[in-house]
Amino acid sequence: MRPLREEDLMPLWELSRKEESPEWKLWDAPYYEHKSMDYETFIGDKNSYIDQDDIWAIEADGQLIGTVSYYWEHKPSLWLEMGIVIFQPKYWSGGIGTEALRQWISHLFRTMPLERVGFTTWSGNVRMMRAGTKLGMTLEARLRKVRYWKGEYYDSIRMGLLREEWERNPLYEAAVVNE
Numbered sequence: 001m002r003p004l005r006e007e008d009l010m011p012l013w014e015l016s017r018k019e020e021s022p023e024w025k026l027w028d029a030p031y032y033e034h035k036s037m038d039y040e041t042f043i044g045d046k047n048s049y050i051d052q053d054d055i056w057a058i059e060a061d062g063q064l065i066g067t068v069s070y071y072w073e074h075k076p077s078l079w080l081e082m083g084i085v086i087f088q089p090k091y092w093s094g095g096i097g098t099e100a101l102r103q104w105i106s107h108l109f110r111t112m113p114l115e116r117v118g119f120t121t122w123s124g125n126v127r128m129m130r131a132g133t134k135l136g137m138t139l140e141a142r143l144r145k146v147r148y149w150k151g152e153y154y155d156s157i158r159m160g161l162l163r164e165e166w167e168r169n170p171l172y173e174a175a176v177v178n179e
């Protein structure tokens with residue numbers, strides 16, 4: 001993991017915004033509309049990607065395969081939520097996402113005065129919930145049947161990890177990030 005660079009823009013666009021219906025979107029909040037865009041439009045917003053604190057690249061086999069990110073749910077109280085997208089299916093279910101989240105969580109706790117790091121997903125994204133459990137996160141909320149997609153209702157799932165839980169968990173001791 002590392003901050004995004006100028007040379008990441010083309011592969012990031014190809015993976016995230018070039019296609020109308022990319023496969024990764026079936027798992028990443030599919031109930032929200034995905035909008036493809038041409039490359040010129042995409043790079044018009046390049047400053048929101050390059051060398052930013054809130055979105056970083058995930059690499060495997062020497063190539064960009066995904067991103068980790070965070071956003072403020074409520075900045076005055078330092079309530080931060082994080083996310084991850086692994087764009088290419090061949091990298092799903094192999095532990096890369098869990099490892100990226102482990103490193104991202106450690107990076108966030110090491111660089112910010114946070115008491116909690118968490119994410120929100122949906123009950124259809126079993127891999128994300130499994131990653132949260134592996135990382136010692138707690139299921140904090142389950143809003144039943146609030147996400148409607150393809151004729152079916154799903155639960156909204158919120159998981160979190162407190163700073164003291166992160167500090168006590170040996171899983172995070174070796175988490176090194178290219179900061």
